[in-house]
Amino acid sequence: MNGMLTLRDVHFAYADGTPALQGVSLDIPRGGKTAIVGANGAGKSTLFLTLNGTLRPSQGEIKLDGRLMTYGRRDLEQWRRQVGLVFQDPDVQLFSASVEQDISFGPLNMGLTEDEVRRRVEEALIATGTEPLRNRPVHALSYGQKKRVSIAGVYAMQPDVMVLDEPLAWLDPAGQQEILALLAQLHRAGTTLVMAVHQMDVVADWADMVIVLQAGQVIYQGAPQGVLAQQERLLSVGLTPPWPVQVFHDLRLAGLPLEGEPPLTRAALTEQIVRAWPKK
Ligand SMILES: Nc1ncnc2c1ncn2[C@@H]1O[C@H](COP(=O)(O)OP(=O)(O)OP(=O)(O)O)[C@@H](O)[C@H]1O
Numbered sequence: 392m393n394g395m396l397t398l399r400d401v402h403f404a405y406a407d408g409t410p411a412l413q414g415v416s417l418d419i420p421r422g423g424k425t426a427i428v429g430a431n432g433a434g435k436s437t438l439f440l441t442l443n444g445t446l447r448p449s450q451g452e453i454k455l456d457g458r459l460m461t462y463g464r465r466d467l468e469q470w471r472r473q474v475g476l477v478f479q480d481p482d483v484q485l486f487s488a489s490v491e492q493d494i495s496f497g498p499l500n501m502g503l504t505e506d507e508v509r510r511r512v513e514e515a516l517i518a519t520g521t522e523p524l525r526n527r528p529v530h531a532l533s534y535g536q537k538k539r540v541s542i543a544g545v546y547a548m549q550p551d552v553m554v555l556d557e558p559l560a561w562l563d564p565a566g567q568q569e570i571l572a573l574l575a576q577l578h579r580a581g582t583t584l585v586m587a588v589h590q591m592d593v594v595a596d597w598a599d600m601v602i603v604l605q606a607g608q609v610i611y612q613g614a615p616q617g618v619l620a621q622q623e624r625l626l627s628v629g630l631t632p633p634w635p636v637q638v639f640h641d642l643r644l645a646g647l648p649l650e651g652e653p654p655l656t657r658a659a660l661t662e663q664i665v666r667a668w669p670k671k
Pocket residue numbers: 405406407409410411429430431432433434435436437438
């Protein structure tokens with residue numbers, strides 16, 4: 392399948408020589424929910440900065456809808472309209488005086504009419520639950536509120552692909568659920584989603600494709616079940632398996648004759664336990 396975003400043999404090293412991406416090839420499918428996972432320093436943020444053209448690979452190519460990124464000014468402008476990046480640290484992204492101004496910034500720069508900008512900003516404020524904050528100074532917001540405002544700013548640009556670098560980090564459980572609900576809404580509307588995430592339980596519930604990075608290389612790309620159920624493999628790259636997989640292994644060790652593949656969901660685990668439970 393042709394990906395909407397495709398990378399072939401992408402290499403990138405920082406100015407101090409740190410090799411952050413070492414021959415990355417991957418396909419981000421159109422309309423999909425792709426989770427990018429990997430331990431700290433695996434290269435997720437660097438990958439995301441190459442996806443929207445902020446970093447230029449020293450080798451390899453990136454294509455969007457089959458079109459090669461050339462890094463000309465016009466090309467980059469057009470590219471960033473289609474690929475919106477929500478940074479890991481909202482303080483890097485937010486800089487305007489008020490929430491409303493910050494969310495307006497992207498759409499204003501796209502040369503849209505004032506009415507269209509206003510319409511998009513209202514929609515983004517409501518969708519992200521930031522409407523009550525609209526007149527607040529950005530610097531006075533909590534971390535979770537800033538996260539939401541930074542998502543709202545990209546939302547208002549209506550990109551085809553939204554790339555989110557750990558959007559759930561530091562949010563409380565209710566805040567995480569709100570962001571996931573927002574992402575579900577974007578997915579239904581046809582936006583291609585790419586998210587870096589550390590919690591494998593979220594990946595199991597959310598993703599339809601998983602890409603595992605280790606030391607700047609892709610070591611797995613495929614369906615979640617293909618890698619999330621592999622406890623040893625995940626642990627070996629510094630990731631913690633989803634909790635149903637861990638419980639499955641613990642129960643087996645304790646002697647319960649569980650059959651089949653380790654389950655990713657609570658419902659599937661319960662079903663396997665009921666089947667294996669000794670009959671009276
Ligand atoms: N500005 C920089 N200068 C030099 N090296 C850097 C820079 N930014 C990142 N690196 C290095 O590049 C590698 C990949 O880092 P990156 O931030 O992409 O990883 P990550 O998977 O996003 O990590 P985390 O989960 O901690 O956010 C690491 O070795 C990191 O130390």
